[in-house]
Amino acid sequence: MNGLGIIKGMVETARNFVGSYHDAERLTTVQYPEQKLPPVENARTIPFLVFDGDDAMAGLRCTACVICEKECPPQCIYIVKDQVKKPDYVGKMQVQPKVFDIDISVCMSCGICVEVCPFDAIKMDQVFELSTGDRFGKLLLDKKQLAKPNDYFVKLHKTEATEIDVRREEDKRKAEAAAAAKAAAAKPPAAPGGAT
Amino acid sequence: MAGWFPTSVQPLVSALLAIACIMPLFGLCFALTTIVERKVLGRMQNRFGPNRVGPYGLLQPLADGVKMLTKEDIVPFSADKTLHFLAPLVLTVPVWLAFAVLPIGRNMSAIQLDAGILFFFAVGSASELAVFMAGWSSQNKYSLVGAMRAIAQMISYEVPLVLSVVPVLMLAGSLELNDIVAAQGTYTIGGLACWNVFTPWGFAGLMLFLIAATAESNRSPFDLPEGESEIIAGFLTEYSGFKYALFFLGEYLGLFAVTGLAVTLFLGGWHAPFQWLEWVPSWLWFAGKFGALIFLFIWVRATLPRLRLDQLLNYAWRFLVPLCLINLLVAAVWYWSGTWKSPVAVPVRWLVCAALIALPYHGLARILRGALPPPRKYSYAE
Numbered sequence: 001m002n003g004l005g006i007i008k009g010m011v012e013t014a015r016n017f018v019g020s021y022h023d024a025e026r027l028t029t030v031q032y033p034e035q036k037l038p039p040v041e042n043a044r045t046i047p048f049l050v051f052d053g054d055d056a057m058a059g060l061r062c063t064a065c066v067i068c069e070k071e072c073p074p075q076c077i078y079i080v081k082d083q084v085k086k087p088d089y090v091g092k093m094q095v096q097p098k099v100f101d102i103d104i105s106v107c108m109s110c111g112i113c114v115e116v117c118p119f120d121a122i123k124m125d126q127v128f129e130l131s132t133g134d135r136f137g138k139l140l141l142d143k144k145q146l147a148k149p150n151d152y153f154v155k156l157h158k159t160e161a162t163e164i165d166v167r168r169e170e171d172k173r174k175a176e177a178a179a180a181a182k183a184a185a186a187k188p189p190a191a192p193g194g195a196t
Numbered sequence: 197m198a199g200w201f202p203t204s205v206q207p208l209v210s211a212l213l214a215i216a217c218i219m220p221l222f223g224l225c226f227a228l229t230t231i232v233e234r235k236v237l238g239r240m241q242n243r244f245g246p247n248r249v250g251p252y253g254l255l256q257p258l259a260d261g262v263k264m265l266t267k268e269d270i271v272p273f274s275a276d277k278t279l280h281f282l283a284p285l286v287l288t289v290p291v292w293l294a295f296a297v298l299p300i301g302r303n304m305s306a307i308q309l310d311a312g313i314l315f316f317f318a319v320g321s322a323s324e325l326a327v328f329m330a331g332w333s334s335q336n337k338y339s340l341v342g343a344m345r346a347i348a349q350m351i352s353y354e355v356p357l358v359l360s361v362v363p364v365l366m367l368a369g370s371l372e373l374n375d376i377v378a379a380q381g382t383y384t385i386g387g388l389a390c391w392n393v394f395t396p397w398g399f400a401g402l403m404l405f406l407i408a409a410t411a412e413s414n415r416s417p418f419d420l421p422e423g424e425s426e427i428i429a430g431f432l433t434e435y436s437g438f439k440y441a442l443f444f445l446g447e448y449l450g451l452f453a454v455t456g457l458a459v460t461l462f463l464g465g466w467h468a469p470f471q472w473l474e475w476v477p478s479w480l481w482f483a484g485k486f487g488a489l490i491f492l493f494i495w496v497r498a499t500l501p502r503l504r505l506d507q508l509l510n511y512a513w514r515f516l517v518p519l520c521l522i523n524l525l526v527a528a529v530w531y532w533s534g535t536w537k538s539p540v541a542v543p544v545r546w547l548v549c550a551a552l553i554a555l556p557y558h559g560l561a562r563i564l565r566g567a568l569p570p571p572r573k574y575s576y577a578e
Contacts, residue, residue, distance in 0.1 A: 002557070002562075002565075006499070010495060013240040016240045017236065017239045017495075020239040026242055027239075027242055027243070
């Protein structure tokens with residue numbers, strides 16, 4: 001019958017109206033500042049720098065290779081290499097960044113820096129309450145503000161972080177084994193010499 | 197009261213008293229409707245609606261008002277300054293006048309005009325002029341398109357709006373709104389009121405009237421003049437601050453006026469639905485029916501999507517106008533069969549009148565569906 005569709009639609013809206021008072025399914029809004037949705041693992045906002053251990057600056061995984069700086073489409077990353085090197089997780093000496101700035105007002109959250117990083121040093125964060133009254137000072141984050149511990153990374157992106165941790169553990173073990181083998185290989189010439 | 201003032205100033209004092217009642221009453225009603233509308237719309241769309249300002253968000257209209265009044269009043273450089281300034285006033289002032297003839301309670305109409313309903317429609321039509329003034333003077337293509345749409349729509353729907361009222365006037369035999377209310381003031385033996393809506397022609401008339409009234413007050417699903425997804429805000433595009441608020445006020449007051457008229461013409465005005473409820477103050481009954489109809493308008497707004505312009509005009513001229521004319525015939529049949537009082541004749545009278553309106557409704561809807569262009573094929577979207 002003509003006009004039946006309108007009545008059906010109006011019944012549906014009426015059910016929404018009445019249901020919104022007793023049925024949570026029909027009132028799905030979250031009252032944001034007081035209530036928050038649980039974080040989603042794949043959510044990503046701006047990049048941050050991962051560090052290992054307790055000292056943020058000493059444990060920084062970044063080796064200032066500037067691949068991310070070159071790949072960044074809106075050019076929001078600014079890196080200056082330091083002259084002083086520091087050992088990385090397998091004990092190899094690596095360059096470290098003297099300056100690592102990200103202008104988050106320019107960042108477009110594409111995640112390309114994360115994809116190109118060979119050191120798993122830069123990852124996507126989930127913070128979103130970034131508004132500030134000072135758009136020049138507060139939106140330019142330096143490496144101290146960007147550095148977050150690995151535990152934090154594990155908390156955000158569990159699957160990815162665990163995978164990386166396992167791989168790095170493996171690398172570390174191999175490096176140690178190689179070092180031990182090298183040490184063992186370096187020893188035998190000395191032993192026969194001592195014998196003779 | 198009459199003795200306090202000399203006879204010469206009494207008409208003036210009584211007019212001022214009526215104004216002092218009507219303006220705050222419907223002004224407050226406007227504030228209340230904006231918050232209720234937003235809350236109800238929200239609930240119908242599975243969300244809360246405004247709930248931050250004051251308890252349950254009840255102070256939201258106040259915040260909206262402060263926001264509107266403190267906004268900068270921008271007039272476009274190339275606009276026709278005089279017309280641009282006058283348009284919101286021309287819209288709002290006649291709408292206030294329409295309330296003068298509405299009986300909102302027992303002996304509660306500001307003036308008793310013999311041609312009250314004529315006066316009502318005469319001042320109600322002035323809003324079309326204001327809308328076109330706004331669209332033309334803004335010197336903006338969206339404003340002009342919106343105004344043209346508004347004119348096409350309002351003139352088309354003025355016809356069914358007035359035609360759907362004619363049966364009521366025929367059967368009441370008067371253009372005076374108080375007489376029309378009095379004609380519905382009798383009760384059947386069961387105690388139920390004899391409102392016009394409880395007859396076949398009255399029910400059809402109310403439906404036709406409500407549809408036309410929705411279009412007249414530019415409300416969804418007939419909100420093409422301000423279709424924000426198509427033409428920004430239509431004729432309101434270049435308005436800001438207080439003038440915008442005035443337009444808003446004018447539109448809502450127009451809605452209140454036609455709603456009040458629907459209550460008066462079809463729902464028995466300020467009469468109670470049952471005789472034993474007549475002790476409740478008459479204005480409370482009016483307010484209750486008024487509120488129910490406003491809720492219905494909000495409900496429809498939450499449900500139906502916007503029409504296209506060709507659908508809108510087809511609907512008016514090919515469906516509503518013929519149905520209104522047929523409804524006149526039904527009212528005539530109802531009038532002439534008023535003497536059928538036997539137990540067999542009464543249901544026959546009902547059936548004949550109901551069929552006389554239901555069959556054309558069905559047929560016209562089929563024709564209308566056939567007249568529409570076939571569904572569009574989007575060859576690139578597949």
